Amino acid sequence: MKNLTLTERLGLVSYRNQAKSNIKPHIQVDISICNSVCPHKCTTYVCPANCYKIDDEGQVFFQVEDCIECGTCMYACDQGAVSWNYPDPEEGRGVTWNFG
């Protein structure tokens, strides 16, 4: 059996209700904190799914779509920028294993 790369493994993750833009994601990130008072921007290098990135102008941005709900950013952020709220299992969106 072929060993998969991390990117290939992440590509196998399935999501529920990702296309519904009216549903709140499980993570809310106050990017203004990342781009002002945060001295280390640790989420940009601890997230295994690369949901936090730094753009060409040095600004952190966040995209929830690839999140695998590992919880790392919740513990890594010590600036109060990341908040979690697991969605209603009937209507929420997120990785399927949280609903199975």
Ligand code: SF4
């Ligand atoms: Fe990235 Fe894990 Fe945070 Fe999702 S929970 S944004 S995968 S660090």
